Amino acid sequence: MTFGKQLAATLFALSTLSAVADDRGLYLGGGVTRVETDEHSLGDDDSYKAYVGYxxxxxxxxxxxxxxxxxxDNGQRDFDGHxxxxxxxxxxxxxxxxxxFASAGAHAWDADGDSAGDDSDLDLTYGVGAELDLFRNLGVRVEQEVLxxxxLELDQTTASAYFRF
Structure with a gap:
């Protein structure tokens, strides 16, 4: 009887591992981004994000x-960055x-203009998001990050598509 329970537990564990194995690997993605401060929306039509992950x-x-x-650039303050x-x-x-998902990490930024100063630095970033697999290797993502x-404290909202290999 003990052997039967151990066998059942082992088979169950192996079946869940195969499901996990299907959901791993390299992915590439990209999409449009809207970046805002408390006072301004930055680049309504020219902001984007490209990413690679594992x-x-x-x-x-x-x-x-x-x-x-x-x-x-509103005449008083200006900003341009990546x-x-x-x-x-x-x-x-x-x-x-x-x-x-929730994300946490760091970002190295470079900005020109008087709002952030002509400067570059390394700061923390965090956010939340959701991914929806449309097909086996293709999906869409929506995420909100703070940088x-x-x-400046920037709120970055991104809508993107990704391809998993």
Whole structure:
């Protein structure tokens, strides 16, 4: 009787490992980004994000991204910047196709203008998002991130598509 329970537990564990194995690997993505401060929206039509990552399982992924933070010039203040990001994604699958995640990491930014100063630095970033697998290797993502750039705190909202290899 004990052997039967151990066999059943082993078969169950192996069956869940195959599901996890299907949800890992390299992915590439990109999309449009809206970056805002409390006072301004940066680059309504020219901001974008491109990213590459590796998903270890449904719960953990690492990702690198390049983001055009956009620009604004209202006559009194101006800003133009971009960011290179590295983050860990901690996810929770909801059903077979939806994955909710939180991200935390760092970003190296470079900005020109008097709002952030002509400067570059390294700061923390964090956010939340959701991914929906449309097909086996193709999906869409929506995410909200917070970035600090000099004296500015930026809210970055991204809608993107990704391809998993």
């Amino acid at each position: 998903r270890f399982n449904p719960y953990l992924a690492v990702e690198g991204a390049w983001v055009d933070l956009g620009s604004f 960011s290179v990001q590295a983050a860990a994604h901690f996810g929770v699958p909801v059903g077979d196709r939806l994955r909710l 600090k750039v000099g004296d």
